[in-house]
Amino acid sequence: MKRPLFTLAVLTLAAPLAAQEAEPPTPASTVAAAPASDWRAIDPADLMVMTLAPDRDGNPREVVIQLMPPPFSQGWVENIRTLARAHWWDGTTVYRVVDNWVAQWGDGEDDEAKAKPLPAGLRVVPESEYEIRTTAAEEGSMVLQHPRAYLEDSYGDWAWFESGWPVGYAIADDTRSLRSWPVHCYASVGVARDLSPDTGTGAELYAVIGHAPRQLDRNIAVVGRVIEGIEHLATLPRGKGEAGVYDDPALRVPIVSVRLGNELPAGERPRFEYLGSDTASFAEYVRVRANRNDAFYKVPAGGIDVCNVQVPIRRVGTP
Amino acid sequence: MKRPLFTLAVLTLAAPLAAQEAEPPTPASTVAAAPASDWRAIDPADLMVMTLAPDRDGNPREVVIQLMPPPFSQGWVENIRTLARAHWWDGTTVYRVVDNWVAQWGDGEDDEAKAKPLPAGLRVVPESEYEIRTTAAEEGSMVLQHPRAYLEDSYGDWAWFESGWPVGYAIADDTRSLRSWPVHCYASVGVARDLSPDTGTGAELYAVIGHAPRQLDRNIAVVGRVIEGIEHLATLPRGKGEAGVYDDPALRVPIVSVRLGNELPAGERPRFEYLGSDTASFAEYVRVRANRNDAFYKVPAGGIDVCNVQVPIRRVGTP
Numbered sequence: 001m002k003r004p005l006f007t008l009a010v011l012t013l014a015a016p017l018a019a020q021e022a023e024p025p026t027p028a029s030t031v032a033a034a035p036a037s038d039w040r041a042i043d044p045a046d047l048m049v050m051t052l053a054p055d056r057d058g059n060p061r062e063v064v065i066q067l068m069p070p071p072f073s074q075g076w077v078e079n080i081r082t083l084a085r086a087h088w089w090d091g092t093t094v095y096r097v098v099d100n101w102v103a104q105w106g107d108g109e110d111d112e113a114k115a116k117p118l119p120a121g122l123r124v125v126p127e128s129e130y131e132i133r134t135t136a137a138e139e140g141s142m143v144l145q146h147p148r149a150y151l152e153d154s155y156g157d158w159a160w161f162e163s164g165w166p167v168g169y170a171i172a173d174d175t176r177s178l179r180s181w182p183v184h185c186y187a188s189v190g191v192a193r194d195l196s197p198d199t200g201t202g203a204e205l206y207a208v209i210g211h212a213p214r215q216l217d218r219n220i221a222v223v224g225r226v227i228e229g230i231e232h233l234a235t236l237p238r239g240k241g242e243a244g245v246y247d248d249p250a251l252r253v254p255i256v257s258v259r260l261g262n263e264l265p266a267g268e269r270p271r272f273e274y275l276g277s278d279t280a281s282f283a284e285y286v287r288v289r290a291n292r293n294d295a296f297y298k299v300p301a302g303g304i305d306v307c308n309v310q311v312p313i314r315r316v317g318t319p
Numbered sequence: 320m321k322r323p324l325f326t327l328a329v330l331t332l333a334a335p336l337a338a339q340e341a342e343p344p345t346p347a348s349t350v351a352a353a354p355a356s357d358w359r360a361i362d363p364a365d366l367m368v369m370t371l372a373p374d375r376d377g378n379p380r381e382v383v384i385q386l387m388p389p390p391f392s393q394g395w396v397e398n399i400r401t402l403a404r405a406h407w408w409d410g411t412t413v414y415r416v417v418d419n420w421v422a423q424w425g426d427g428e429d430d431e432a433k434a435k436p437l438p439a440g441l442r443v444v445p446e447s448e449y450e451i452r453t454t455a456a457e458e459g460s461m462v463l464q465h466p467r468a469y470l471e472d473s474y475g476d477w478a479w480f481e482s483g484w485p486v487g488y489a490i491a492d493d494t495r496s497l498r499s500w501p502v503h504c505y506a507s508v509g510v511a512r513d514l515s516p517d518t519g520t521g522a523e524l525y526a527v528i529g530h531a532p533r534q535l536d537r538n539i540a541v542v543g544r545v546i547e548g549i550e551h552l553a554t555l556p557r558g559k560g561e562a563g564v565y566d567d568p569a570l571r572v573p574i575v576s577v578r579l580g581n582e583l584p585a586g587e588r589p590r591f592e593y594l595g596s597d598t599a600s601f602a603e604y605v606r607v608r609a610n611r612n613d614a615f616y617k618v619p620a621g622g623i624d625v626c627n628v629q630v631p632i633r634r635v636g637t638p
Contacts, residue, residue, distance in 0.1 A: 099550045100505050127617060154471050154622040186419050186530040195614050209553075211505040211530050211626055215611050218618040231418045231557045238550045292534050295514050298446060299537040303473040305624060307530055 026294045027285055031312045034281035039314075040164070042066060044261030044269040048084055048224075050105075052094065052232055053254040063207075063229035064270055065189055066313075068222060069163050071132050072182045075125030076191050076221045079202035084260045086119035088203065093252035094236060098244035100210030103233035104192055105255060106203050108245070118203060127197035130218045131181040133172075149283050151290075151306050155214045159183065159306035161277035164313075165225075166306045168217055182222040185212045185307035189224040209234040212307035227272060227313050275312040285312065345613045346604055350631045353600035358633075359483070361385060363580030363588040367403055367543075369424075371413065371551060372573040382526075382548035383589055384508055385632075387541060388482050390451050391501045394444030395510050395540045398521035403579045405438035407522065412571035413555060417563035419529030422552035423511055424574060425522050427564070437522060446516035449537045450500040452491075468602050470609075470625050474533045478502065478625035480596035483632075484544075485625045487536055501541040504531045504626035508543040528553040531626035546591060546632050594631040604631065 025033075046069065052061035067077050083089065095108035107116040153159035156168040156179075166183045184190065188208045193200030200221060207226050226233070241247030261270050275282050290304035344352075365388065371380035386396050402408065414427035426435040472478035475487040475498075485502045503509065507527045512519030519540060526545050545552070560566030580589050594601050609623035 099553060130618070152471065152473050154473070154624040155620045156622075197617050212624075214627060215608070215616070215620050215623070217620065219611075219616050234418060235554045235556060237554060289534070292538075297534070297538050298516050299449070301474045301534050301536065303475075304534070305473040305531075308533060 024294045025284075025288050026292075027289050030281065030285045030288050031275060034275055034279070034285075034312075038276050038279040038281045039273040040276045041316075042227075042272040042274060042313075044264070044271065047227075047261035047270050047272070048080075048258055049261060049264065049270060050089070050229075050258045051256040053256055061229065061232040063232055064227050064272070065207075065224045066227045066272070067224045068165065068182060072165075072167075072180075073129065073221045073223045075123055075129050076200065076202045076223045079122045079125070080205075080223060081260065082119055082121050083201075083203055084258055085263070087257065087259075088116070088119055089255050089258040092116065092255050094233065094255065095239075095252045096206075096243065096245045097209070097233075097236045097239050099238045101208075101213065101244070102190075102206035103209050103236055104204065104206040105253075106192070106205060108204070108252075118201060122201050122203075124198050125200070125221070130197070130221060131179045134178040134180075149286065151286070151304065151309075153306060155183070155217060156181075161282070161306075161309075161311065164274040164277045164311045166309070166311070168214075168306075181218050183212070183306060184208055184214055184216045184220075184222055185225075186210070187226040187230045188212075188222050189226060190216065191221040191223055193220060207233050212305075214307070228270075228315070271316040273314055273316055277311065282312075285309075343613045344603075344607050345611075346608050349600065349604045349607050350594060353594055353598070353604075353631075357595050357598040357600045358592040359595045360635075361546075361591045361593060361632075363583070363590065366546075366580035366589050366591070367399075367577055368580060368583065368589060369408070369577045370575040372575055380548065380551040382551055383546050383591075384526075384543045385546045385591070386543045387484065387501060391484075391486075391499075392448065392540045392542045394442055394448050395519065395521045395542045398441045398444070399524075399542060400579065401438055401440050402520075402522055403577055404582070406576065406578075407435070407438055408574050408577035411435065411574050413552065413574065414558075414571045415525075415562065415564045416528070416552075416555045416558050418557045420527075420532065420563070421509075421525035422528050422555055423523065423525040424572075425511070425524060427523070427571075437520060441520050441522075443517055444519070444540070449516070449540060450498045453497040453499075468605065470605070470623065470628075472625060474502070474536060475500075480601070480625075480628075480630065483593040483596045483630045485628070485630070487625070500537050502531070502625060503527055503533055503535045503539075503541055504544075505529070506545040506549045507531075507541050508545060509535065510540040510542055512539060526552050531624075533626070547589075547634070590635040592633055592635055596630065601631075604628075 046067045048065040050063040054060055092107050094103055094105040096104035109115040150158040150160050153168060156170040159166060159168050161167060166185055168181050168183045170179045172179060186208055190206055191200035191202050192204035192206050236253060238244060239246045246252050286309055289309055291300040291302060293300045365386045367384040369382040373379055411426050413422055413424040415423035428434040469477040469479050472487060475489040478485060478487050480486060485504055487500050487502045489498045491498060505527055509525055510519035510521050511523040511525050555572060557563060558565045565571050605628055608628055610619040610621060612619045
């Protein structure tokens with residue numbers, strides 16, 4: 001990989017805040033020590049609640065998805081809001097599950113004549129929206145605003161977080177432009193598509209249920225992440241049909257409903273917060289995760305990959 | 320992270336073998352093109368077949384584990400062979416499952432008075448065996464023998480493969496010694512332990528069922544990997560007790576038996592092969608995986624992390 005060129009702007013990880021403590025900090029203790037002001041509310045309008053049919057023992061299965069905030073993937077995110085408001089996913093299924101890869105849901109019908117009609121108003125989103133490009137003229141301000149720290153990354157020049165989301169960065173040698181894109185980690189939600197990169201509407205979605213498939217970055221749109229209930233997708237039986245599709249339709253898991261958080265009655269709206277990635281608490285959390293030396297750990301790694309830094313997210317109040 | 324110091328010895332990835340092809344190679348086409356001589360048989364004596372009780376629909380559940388070859392983790396691997404030959408795991412359970420983390424099995428009894436007695440002959444393995452150290456005197460020959468290529472790694476100086484297993488490398492600045500260790504990837508099998516690093520006997524084992532928990536490298540012994548049937552562990556319900564232990568004992572999944580491959584009757588021995596990681600086919604496979612530009616992919620990543628390179632392993636003949 002190329003090394004970051006803007007070395008003056010890209011600082012190493014912050015010095016420990018807790019260096020004076022008797023016990024070495026843990027990721028959990030670092031998060032617990034974060035002041036309330038470092039936590040940011042997630043707007044219920046940016047959440048989708050996907051209710052699957054209960055499992056065979058009658059246990060409810062609810063999956064909460066946070067949609068990607070600007071500036072990334074907004075064409076697809078708007079389509080997804082349109083689909084959700086139309087209640088389009090109600091009655092569709094989870095129809096494909098591949099071990100160490102994805103669980104996928106939607107209509108899942110290859111035959112166009114039989115496919116469930118899509119709501120009006122969906123955009124065809126071009127592949128140029130897989131990344132954000134900042135041209136050389138804006139270079140200095142862009143880079144100086146963003147990285148307060150960075151992580152080395154095998155898939156680009158470096159990685160860090162924006163608004164609580166993992167982001168990859170690369171500098172294009174030809175144009176001297178900075179490119180940034182949302183990355184695929186465990187529980188990331190993306191837009192399934194056909195071979196042409198503009199064919200994903202947002203109707204067919206997947207969640208990652210294995211090791212981060214980073215080769216998909218900039219090749220498929222990451223549009224969100226599962227912030228609660230990923231186990232309801234990760235524990236589904238793996239499909240034995242072509243590409244992991246359930247060949248027996250009876251195995252498909254019915255989706256009862258998908259609702260935007262702000263569609264729900266006021267008392268039922270999901271309320272979550274994330275630890276702001278522009279805070280000193282978050283930088284310290286990353287540093288501690290990359291240098292574990294609490295009771296169990298004897299050899300601090302001295303580094304970490306961006307997908308092994310789970311951004312702290314917590315439910316507020318009772319569901 | 321530190322960069323490799325032995326830059327003359329650590330070569331970049333091999334040039335494409337298939338540059339003349341009309342269609343860009345895929346990982347699958349690269350593996351398919353590997354000559355038979357690049358495949359290496361896995362000795363059945365290095366495999367363990369773990370048979371879980373059938374699932375609630377009566378489907379069989381068999382998990383095949385390959386044990387780590389020398390030079391890594393051999394103290395624990397020998398303990399595991401002793402435990403397997405004693406049929407010690409028969410009648411134990413999978414008792415802990417944590418989403419995006421591990422499924423763990425063995426006796427799972429914290430109360431020593433109630434714990435299942437261990438067979439004679441188990442060694443206490445010191446934490447020094449978490450890594451291999453090569454001193455400065457041997458430096459040149461060691462490094463020149465091993466890396467024909469390398470991958471950047473967030474957790475050490477670089478990573479590559481030995482005998483078909485992912486390995487991390489670091490050069491200790493103080494002693495100028497080379498350290499190498501087996502890394503935790505999806506489906507890796509490791510030795511659970513208490514706080515003291517020499518407390519893991521090998522009786523309590525776990526398999527990784529999520530994103531590679533690389534912070535465990537050099538802190539817990541990696542002793543093998545699941546090469547078939549990981550879905551039987553990854554789809555288990557997540558535990559709701561402390562640390563993901565099944566608080567309801569009825570949820571524990573019975574282990575019917577664990578057998579070394581060479582304990583089985585000749586006709587039932589598991590036969591597998593892996594693609595030798597010292598072959599040109601393997602180097603090309605890594606290059607192609609790191610630079611996908613076949614039909615679906617528009618932006619080759621230009622890099623890959625070591626745990627996203629699944630070493631090709633195939634069953635030979637019928638099970």
